[in-house]
Amino acid sequence: MIQRRTLAAVLPLFAAAALLPGLALAQAPPWPTKQSIRIISPYAPGGTTDVLARLLAQPLQQKLGQTVIVENKGGAGGNVGTDYVAKAAPDGYTLLLAASGPIVISPSLYAKIPYDSIKDFTFVAPIANASFVVLANPASGITSIKDLIARAKKGEKINFASAGSGTPQHIIGEMFNQAAGIKMQHIPYKGSGPAMNDLLAGQVPISFENPVPAMPHVKAGKVKVLASTGAVRSAAFPDIPTVAELGLPGFDAKPWYGLMAPAGLDPAIAKKLNDAVREALSSTEMKARLFTLGAEPMAMTTPEFQAFAEKDRDKWTKVVKTSGATPD
Structure with missing residues (x-):
């Protein structure tokens, strides 16, 4: 009798459990709904x-x-x-x-x-x-990668802008420092937009930047491209030489x-x-x-x-x- 009662009590639980997968499937909300x-x-x-x-x-x-x-x-x-x-x-x-x-x-x-x-x-x-680009404000007088390195080695204080500490712009700049044997000062900003604004305004002479926000200003003649940072030239900008071509062999950065x-x-x-x-x-x-x-x-x-x-x-x-x- 006890076994029958126990079985009778347990069977409904098994039946309910068997329905759970189907119930969960039926209740799973569709995606996307009206929520943005x-x-x-x-x-x-x-x-x-x-x-x-x-x-x-x-x-x-x-x-x-x-x-x-x-x-x-x-x-x-x-x-x-x-x-x-x-x-x-x-x-x-x-x-x-x-x-x-x-x-x-x-x-x-x-x-x-x-x-x-x-x-x-x-x-x-x-x-x-995207291969990044090395940019210079025309008013800085920096005309090439060779010129940039020469000025820094002579002791000229040169700052470079980035989109913030830890960004590819920052690390690529430090890679360049290390490869060239120079020490430009890193100036971090809260994003590429603010960094680009200060480069355009001449507040900083150099920036390592993604071409996405940079190229419209390059085409407008507001900033000068010195080089690209990939191992090979960008298919989008084949006329821009790489840093590796211009004296720092092995340089390669493509975030x-x-x-x-x-x-x-x-x-x-x-x-x-x-x-x-x-x-x-x-x-x-x-x-x-x-x-x-x-x-x-x-x-x-x-x-x-x-x-x-x-x-x-x-x-x-x-x-x-x-x-x-x-x-x-």
Whole structure:
């Protein structure tokens, strides 16, 4: 009798448990719904991540059928906005237009950062990479890489602007110092926009910058390009020689940008976003716009993107240690 009563009491529990997977599936909210999707740019307006986020927002909005907005959350060389996304809900409504700096440079540059640059994120899709450019304000009188190095070696005090401590702009500048055997003074800003404004105004003579915010000013004759930082000349700007060509062999720096989300994002949502990004980047119009800005589109699956980032973090860890760069 006791066994029968026990069985009678337990059977309903098994029946309810059997229904749970179907119930959970039925209750899983569709994505996206009427809620807006936010892309967080971890730098000030006008910089590379801001420009790329706004370029991507429109095609994503069309492909996903949902409003996509861009929010700027700058600070600490991109770490503030990056950390904001790391701690957001992994529901597909808060995304990061990631720059490689906070992901592959900050972990080795800072003694401590508030997020794990690999474990705290879902690597949704890469967007583009770009050889950076060495820029000079025409009023500085600096006419070439050779001239820049010669002036610094003679003891002339030369400052260089960056988008902030720990950004690729900062580390590439320190790489240049180390390779050339000079010591220009790093001046960090809160994003590429403010750094570019001061370069244009002549407050700083030199900047290491992504071509995305730089090239419109170059074409207008407001700043001079001295070199590009990749191992080979950029396909977008084949007339610009590399730093390696101009006397520093082996110099190679080509940062990247991508779309990321908090860790734990539903793989189905990640794939849907990855597909949408890849489709957007494959369009002739988007390729042309990126090419004009000096950026080259990238295409990877989400696992490939994470593996790429892990490998790149190892590379930049060595660069940071070799350059002797420190947070300012």
